[in-house]
Amino acid sequence: MPLVCPDGAVVAYAWKRQLAGQAGASAVDRTRLALKAFTDQKLRFFPHLADDSDAEPATKKPRVPLVSPANLQEELSDQRTVADFLSHLEKEVPQLRTSTYQRLDWLKQAFSLPSAVTQSNIESMKDHGFHSANQLRQGSADHVAADKVAVIELFFPSVFRAIISLHTAGSMEPDAVAFFSPDEGGSHMHARGFSVHHVFRHVTQHASMALQYFVTVKPEAALHLLLEWICSYRSLFMKVCSKCGRLLAMDKQAALLLPPVRRPYHNFSKNSSDDVQTFHIACFSDKE
Ligand SMILES: [Zn+2]
Structure with missing residues (x-):
């Protein structure tokens, strides 16, 4: 059952695109990727439905x-x-x-x-x-x-x-x-x-x-x-993580090395844009 959202067509398209790109992968891999794509889309379009583990409570x-x-x-x-x-x-x-x-x-x-x-x-x-x-x-x-x-x-x-x-x-x-x-x-x-x-x-x-x-x-x-x-x-590719001090960290869920992709926005003001903190996904979840 496709996820119904303001632009449902895009969601379905993203799934197809991801699956097509993985044609060589095993059925298990394809299923895992489809689930991941679904979760990503859910988080994106319905942030209020996010799992507690992923969500920032302050949202x-x-x-x-x-x-x-x-x-x-x-x-x-x-x-x-x-x-x-x-x-x-x-x-x-x-x-x-x-x-x-x-x-x-x-x-x-x-x-x-x-x-x-x-x-x-x-x-x-x-x-x-x-x-x-x-x-x-x-x-x-x-x-x-x-x-x-x-x-x-x-x-x-x-x-x-x-x-x-x-x-x-x-x-x-x-x-x-x-x-x-x-x-x-x-x-x-x-x-x-x-x-x-x-x-x-x-x-x-x-x-x-x-x-x-x-x-x-x-x-x-x-x-x-x-x-x-x-x-x-x-x-993005220069500033180290404000928590662990490293630029790249292994994201276990995605099994990828990633730079700090999260930056807090709750107390963001234009004056703070130069010294905004940066966090890896795992480091950010721990903090907030
Ligand atoms: Zn970190």
Whole structure:
């Protein structure tokens, strides 16, 4: 029985995609992967149904972030439109590049991004992927009228690409977010999609919970807080875990070495984005 959620088609597609990729695996492996995909999707779209072992208890009784209302109001009044805020963010955050799109334009852009994840062209990806991505970007629509903006792209070269969709075009209300590798391209790259890379799948899952939190607790500043929080991930592959002090740790459940993919969002404020703590999945569960 498929999981019914706001975009049920995507869930079913993600399962199929994962299963197809594992055609060579045994039936047991396929079943295990399907179960994992299901659990990931459940966590992502229904964070309130998460198992106690995985959930952060505080999600259920959110605390108010330490954003001083006066400062926040002042800032928000300066950045009324998405475009204003993005240009402010680009000045503030080194290396960040932002773009805005209408929904269909983003899908076209995603499809035209070079997909460099097949085994055969890993090498050419290293040589060319980055440059061709840049060339494509120059042709992208970067002057979308403020009331038409439905998709925001945050791009940190060599680190990640984050796609944020807005509830309605022109609104300041984010409704989905996903992280992808900078050298990934294809029709799965949308705010409700999942990267083919485990590390970005884990970040996406966590980011979806952060989005829910910001929208629930600070609806008027949700987009601002979410984008600032996403920008803190620019040190994803550099900043060691705040608990164990290591960059890579073996995630037993996924049987993978992963960097610290979780960053707290409960007390996040824009001023804390530079020294936000970072945690491996296991280290984070222990802490919260
Ligand atoms: Zn750790």
